[in-house]
Amino acid sequence: MTTILMQNGVFGLLVGGLYGLGAVGLSLVFGVLTMLNVAHGELIMLGGYVSVWLFVLWGVDPFLSGLVAGPLLFLVGAGLFWMLFRRLIAFREEMKIKNSILIGFGLALVLQTLAITMWEADERAVTPAYAGEVLRLGSVVVPLSRLAALLLAFLVLGGLHLFLTRTRRGTAIRATAEDEHGAALVGIPIGRTFLTAFALGSALAGVAGALVSVSDAISPAIGLHWTLKALIVIVLGGMGNIFGTFLGGLFLGVTESMSGFLLGNAYREVVGLAMFLLVLSVRPQGVFTR
């Protein structure tokens, strides 16, 4: 019994790291631009496909594909911002959020259909030679590739934290998130900062997608699933808080895998969503915020 619980906990943590990474880009974009891009999961899906194709065509290791998926999705994000989301900046906050949700809703449909027409609706997986290898800790089994993905997710978040706190560009992003007008007054180029933040959020989705492909199947339909995970995690961790987001991801992962074990796998998703609604109505500022 304890072994099964431990095993479920370990799996939950491993999945949860990906949830955290998947959510942090969305959280960053919301924190800086007050726009909620509900097509974030579709960007994760695109990142996953970058990794799938690099592996299928040239046998590139999925852990290295993140280095391609990140920059590629950075460009995609910059393009989307330039074409669509840029037009919302002048709106007042409420309209900005509402219209960004609407645009994202349409965008999700567009990206999903594009993926279906280009790559068909099949599920695809990346299977490197080491896919089945595990680490044994007593009676608990830890799949190595998932463990590596978790560590990498943590590294990426650490890097993001350093970028946001130690560089001029990062400080500009934080200042803009804090007070748009104040930032403009001290000479921060607001437009470019918005663009950078949005593109960076998309790049994080790309990296997350590449890491997802290590352990999960990629198909055009996975977008909504990841968007919902990201939203749940953000609500748990509090908007715009990197480590809170990561913690929220781990928490969601463990809760899901425990409830999958206790209530049956069919309801693991439902438990996460129900927890989300509960937190929303009781503590909308997030569980892991001060």
Added chain:
Amino acid sequence: MTLVGRRAAILLAALALLALAALPRLTADRRILTWALLILLYAALAQSWNLLSGFGGQVNLGHAAFFGLGAVITRTLWLNGAPLGLALPAAVGVAAAAGFIVGAPTLRLYGPYFAIGTLAVAEILRITTGNLLPEVSTLPAPLLASYELAPRYYLALGVATLTVATAWFLTRSRFGYGLAAVREDEAVAEASGVRTFPHKLAAFVLSSGLAGATGAVFGFYHVSFYPQFAFSPLWTFDALLITFLGGVGTLWGPILGALFFLPLREVLALQPRLIEVHPLIFGIFFILIVVALPGGFVEAWRGVTHRQRLRESHPA
């Protein structure tokens, strides 16, 4: 609108209703009747979304949940021998009650949380329905043999008329003005004496009850579907798209939108090379409207007539 314009509009609406009521007597062509039924069904679904989200400004991304509840409950009761006169109202009642239960906590939430909260509710119901009723629901042979389109058509016409009448009530009642005030600025509405929360909740219950009624007609009409399909986010998307095409928060928008959306979708579906991409085209359409023409057809038309009137009253 001028007085003559309003009288003409009422006359036109009455004539259209009469023509629609007479349609099954005028033609025996199943294709025409099916078409008209679908347009009415989608117009009703879009209008029911419009009640809360267009007139009240609360973006509900989980509208499919109430449509699905209506469809699955009617279907289950009806196939288990309940008379239709019980199955339909029961479904509407459950959908409206679900609207109350979902709305009471979520409508207190800050803007984006309402939208994503309703999205989460719809996903919970979709997954749970898929778990509880995994089998496809097909009409049994005796029911299939006695299947008639006309009664289904009249039901769709009834529900569509009811939703449009409700929307019409919102454009000219005290309750409707209160709701519009909530949409424009909640704090100001509250400060000027509008009790915002009861307004929003009542609109949510109306909206979800009517979505349930639309779903109920779908459950009675459709020969074979997976129960989970009735909860698909696509229903929400179609309602949003139709409403935005025609004009969000307007009485005629969802009707115009449905008249445009269904024929276009059919044309696209007939092209073998376009059959897969039609959601793509509609998605792009939707984004363009949100970005460039937030008022839809109705707003575009008003813009044209307004400019004309300006030109007439201020000759250059």
